[in-house]
Amino acid sequence: MSSSEPLGERRGPRRVHLIASSGYPNYGDELITAIWLRRIAEQLPDAEVWVDTPSPGLSSVLFEGLHPRVRFVDTLWRLCWAAPSEQPWEVAAWVDGAVGDVGRAPKWALATEALREADLLHVIGGGYLHGEWPRHVGLLSGVLAAARLSGARTALTGQGLAPVLPDTAPLLAELVRRFDVVDVRDEASEAALREGGVEHAELTCDDVFLGLADPAAHIRPGVPRFMLCAQADMLAGTRTELAGLVARTLRAWEVDPAELGVVEGIPGLDREVYALLEYQLPGARFYPFSEIWRDGLPVAPGQTWLSTRFHPHLVAASVGASGAALPVSPGYYLTKHRSLVNQGSRWTIVDSPGVPPLPTQGGFPPEVVRALHAAKTRLADRVYGVPLAAPTSAPPRLPADAAERSRRWSLRVR
Numbered sequence: 001m002s003s004s005e006p007l008g009e010r011r012g013p014r015r016v017h018l019i020a021s022s023g024y025p026n027y028g029d030e031l032i033t034a035i036w037l038r039r040i041a042e043q044l045p046d047a048e049v050w051v052d053t054p055s056p057g058l059s060s061v062l063f064e065g066l067h068p069r070v071r072f073v074d075t076l077w078r079l080c081w082a083a084p085s086e087q088p089w090e091v092a093a094w095v096d097g098a099v100g101d102v103g104r105a106p107k108w109a110l111a112t113e114a115l116r117e118a119d120l121l122h123v124i125g126g127g128y129l130h131g132e133w134p135r136h137v138g139l140l141s142g143v144l145a146a147a148r149l150s151g152a153r154t155a156l157t158g159q160g161l162a163p164v165l166p167d168t169a170p171l172l173a174e175l176v177r178r179f180d181v182v183d184v185r186d187e188a189s190e191a192a193l194r195e196g197g198v199e200h201a202e203l204t205c206d207d208v209f210l211g212l213a214d215p216a217a218h219i220r221p222g223v224p225r226f227m228l229c230a231q232a233d234m235l236a237g238t239r240t241e242l243a244g245l246v247a248r249t250l251r252a253w254e255v256d257p258a259e260l261g262v263v264e265g266i267p268g269l270d271r272e273v274y275a276l277l278e279y280q281l282p283g284a285r286f287y288p289f290s291e292i293w294r295d296g297l298p299v300a301p302g303q304t305w306l307s308t309r310f311h312p313h314l315v316a317a318s319v320g321a322s323g324a325a326l327p328v329s330p331g332y333y334l335t336k337h338r339s340l341v342n343q344g345s346r347w348t349i350v351d352s353p354g355v356p357p358l359p360t361q362g363g364f365p366p367e368v369v370r371a372l373h374a375a376k377t378r379l380a381d382r383v384y385g386v387p388l389a390a391p392t393s394a395p396p397r398l399p400a401d402a403a404e405r406s407r408r409w410s411l412r413v414r
Helices: 027-043 056-062 075-082 090-099 106-115 133-151 169-177 185-197 207-211 237-253 269-280 291-294 311-319 333-343 364-382 400-410
Strands: 015-019 050-052 070-073 120-123 154-157 182-185 201-203 226-229 260-263 284-285 303-308 322-325
Touching: 015 133, 015 322, 027 050, 027 056, 027 207, 027 237, 027 291, 027 311, 027 364, 050 106, 056 070, 075 090, 075 106, 075 133, 090 106, 090 169, 106 133, 120 133, 133 154, 133 169, 154 207, 154 226, 154 364, 182 185, 182 291, 185 201, 185 333, 201 207, 201 260, 207 311, 207 364, 226 237, 226 311, 237 269, 237 303, 291 400, 311 322, 311 333
Parallel strands: 015 050, 015 120, 050 070, 120 154, 154 182, 182 201, 226 260, 226 303, 260 284, 303 322
Antiparallel strands: none
């Protein structure tokens, strides 16, 4: 199928296979998956939806009730892990063969058969297709192998591909070029694809903006004035160095610990830096991931944030909160935070060891959030071929308690 053929003129798919990095859990990855499931439920409640995730068990708990016909598998992820090589070119070739020939990976024959029955294969957004995890390129070759056999449409949305390893760049570009819809969230990813000859690649924004039709609906009352999110993974330096910078910043900002909230984006990992500082912050309020997923990120317009993680920056800035971003790895997190600033976030990016000044400019202007949401909505309509304003069937009937579960999870998509 030609990549230039408008998908929006087609009938919506009946069987959708989402490829996602959910179930770890990680606030941003879970948020992206939940937003797409809710959107598909609104557009295509009768479609059969398969979510291909590295953690299908926990994903089934996190996303229960968000679509009436959803199931969770780990087919493509298992094939990537089973490839007998760490080299991305060899992984891509092996996964391609395993999807097309059941004799290559007979253990997953029934799973790959189900994969080949999808009529839309959608690799949803996030930052899991870059050089830090070279095996993941097999996700792309597996999607294309299935589509080649079934004639399915293919889409890649909201992707952060940087850092791209030099020896992998030609492979990545060749695979992505064969997708019908290609959408990335940052300039570095777009530049890498353009350099590789992917002319139909689009730059919109992160997939989370699809769920930001009404940012004010996600404001939580009674939340602390200052907020902290400090991770312990993917650090260019050490945890103690990061803890020292956080401590100096909070002191320079004259933060009263009783007015501080601490957010856990990944359970466990986002407690480690805080654990080094907790005795210095009596009265601070800790928000575990489980509470955030149930009740929403504790965001409000008058807050000031200090965050290493990307999606707390995105969501807090979208409701108007001020903040400073601490990019913990130059090749990955700096690219992500800078993409938000380039799109209109007025947060400060701390790109030197010094203590940042207290930010006071707020987050995104409301009109920018509306524009980014509109761009992502147009993309969703194009991918799924069914505008939300013209549903093809009645709203889905969910289990009795699913409506309440759906209402309460993290970012409540309207």
